[in-house]
Each structure stands twice: as structure tokens, then as C-alpha cells.
Amino acid sequence: MPDPVPAATDNNPFAAPTTGETVVSEGRDFARLDFKQVKKIYHRSINIGTIGVLVLIGGAFSCSLPLWVPPEVDLLVPHLVFPVIGLFQIVAGVGCFTRQGWARATCIIACILMMTGGSLLAIIIGIAGIVGCARSPELFGADRVTHAAIKAEFKRRKAAGKR
Numbered sequence: 286m287p288d289p290v291p292a293a294t295d296n297n298p299f300a301a302p303t304t305g306e307t308v309v310s311e312g313r314d315f316a317r318l319d320f321k322q323v324k325k326i327y328h329r330s331i332n333i334g335t336i337g338v339l340v341l342i343g344g345a346f347s348c349s350l351p352l353w354v355p356p357e358v359d360l361l362v363p364h365l366v367f368p369v370i371g372l373f374q375i376v377a378g379v380g381c382f383t384r385q386g387w388a389r390a391t392c393i394i395a396c397i398l399m400m401t402g403g404s405l406l407a408i409i410i411g412i413a414g415i416v417g418c419a420r421s422p423e424l425f426g427a428d429r430v431t432h433a434a435i436k437a438e439f440k441r442r443k444a445a446g447k448r
Contacts (some may be wrong), residue, residue: 330421333392334432340377
């Protein structure tokens, strides 16, 4: 018959239950990461998604520039160069959401092209995109950390109070 009074060496009876198993989310082992690292990857994943949206908006704007230029203006830049840059930015923006291996380099190039736009906002977004993509290699490629997996792990740890 088990002793009804726990021994002094037993764990806290009010602690959350543990299984002793390694937590694996979508094939990724997050047990080796502490809460600070999970939080950093989660925030970088949000940044990449935000950069993707901003690059898509910039690409749509660049593609629409020929519509704003009067037809009597016969310049190669607004009629051909801007739409090509815009299409490249749209591809980079979609790549930020799919997180394929090629998307990281494409996004960095698109951010460099965005910085050539000249506006202060485009320069700030471009720098943020370059830094965000350069610091996030684990979010791109075949063995990437998906946003859903890192979000679930972050919320699980935050709810459990593992800081």
C-alpha cells in the first residue's frame, strides 16, 4: 500500500506534470533551446513575415508605376525597369511566406533594390529586411523551422512559465 504522505524528497505536488520526454514539434527538437532562444526565433519569424508583406506591397507599387506615368513620356525606366523590379519583389515576398532555400537570398536582393527607391521608409524597410534575413538562416530551406511550429512552442513555454 503506497504511503499517503509524500516523502520530503518528492517533487512539488502543485507543479505541472512532466513526462520526461523530449518535446518534438513538426520534426524539430526544441528541447535543446532555452526560452530566450525560442522567443528570439519566434520574433524573427514574425519579422520575416512582416518583411514579406512589405516587399509584396513595394512590388505591387513598382509594378503599378507605369500606370501613373503619362503616355507621352517615353522613358525606359518607368515602363520596363520598375515592373521587372516589382515582379522580382513579388517573388521575394511570396518566398518569405514559403520559406524555401532560395527565398532568403532573393529577399535580401529585393531589399537592396527597395533601398534604391530613395525614400526614407524604403531605406528603413530595406535595412530591416537585410538584417532580418541575414540573421535567420534557420527559418529558410528544407530543414527550416516553420512559423506554426515555433509559435506553438513559444506559446507552450510561455503558458508553462519556462523562462
